[in-house]
Amino acid sequence: MTYFMKITLTLLFASLLVFGANAQGRKKKDAEKAQTQPTTTAPQQQSPAQTQAVNPDTVQQVDVLTQHFYRKYTVAAQWGDDAVAKDALYDLIIRNPGNDSLIYSLAVMYYQEQKYTSSLLVGMELLKRDPKSGAYLELAALSAESVGVMDRALQYYESLYLLTGNTATLYKIAFLQYDLKRFNESLVNVDIILSKPDLDKMKVNFNDTQNKPKEYPMKVSVLNLKGLLKQQSGDNVAAKKLFAEALAISPDFAPAKDSQAKIK
Secondary structure, three states: OOHHHHOOHHHHHHHHHHHHHHHHHHHHHHOOOOOOOOOOOOOOOOOOOOOOOOOHHHHOOOOHHHHHHHHHHHHHHHOOOHHHHHHHHHHHHHHOOOOHHHHHHHHHHHHHOOOHHHHHHHHHHHHHHOOOOHHHHHHHHHHHHHOOOHHHHHHHHHHHHHHHOOHHHHHHHHHHHHHOOOHHHHHHHHHHHHOOOOHHHOEEEEEOOOOOEEEEEHHHHHHHHHHHHHHHOOOHHHHHHHHHHHHHHOOOOHHHHHHHHHOO
8 A cells, every 4th residue: 555545535635624624713803804705724634535534513614515526425435436536525625726635636536446547637736736746756755666657757756755765666667678678777776776775675576487466575676677777788697697686585486487588
């Protein structure tokens, strides 16, 4: 489960409560000057579309229309009606256009529905608002990768890595660079990954030699990638050694077996 999938709808609702509380405070403060309606506050926490129980007492802190659209969204999500939930989410966004949590929830909903073009477009809009958000960068990177815009996905992953230093993100970067034939950059990042202290704890999923999904140490995949990069540069001796090293760790790691079989 990725970072942005872990944040619950409780945070989305909390952001609406903050909106309501801020609006109430402004209304009280401005009452002496004029009788005006409160405006939407700045963006709050991001959250995906996951339904949780709501305290009906706290709902009253949010304006009536927002309450209505939120309840509509919650019920539709509980009953698995994605179309109605999305409709309610759009209503919430129109009502609270400055609340990035709502827009982020829409993007996650699109991603979960495998409507990756839409999730990418929404993610790009969110990044205009906050270009250093790890959640937005991950969403945009995954969406761009899913629609095959690999150079754009690489840009987002690179920005995410600069923000987090996450080994799994650098792993994605190295493979994308290989696919984009940016071999020298990929090799540099592979060596950085191999020096990471948390590498031995990390796992990746591949099909084994029986074509069944299996979890492997990330290190064997990185060693295989380095072997491919060495082979690309014409160093077959180093490549063979790296493929053998990967297979010594995981003898049924199919990519390394295929790489070893193809090398001359």
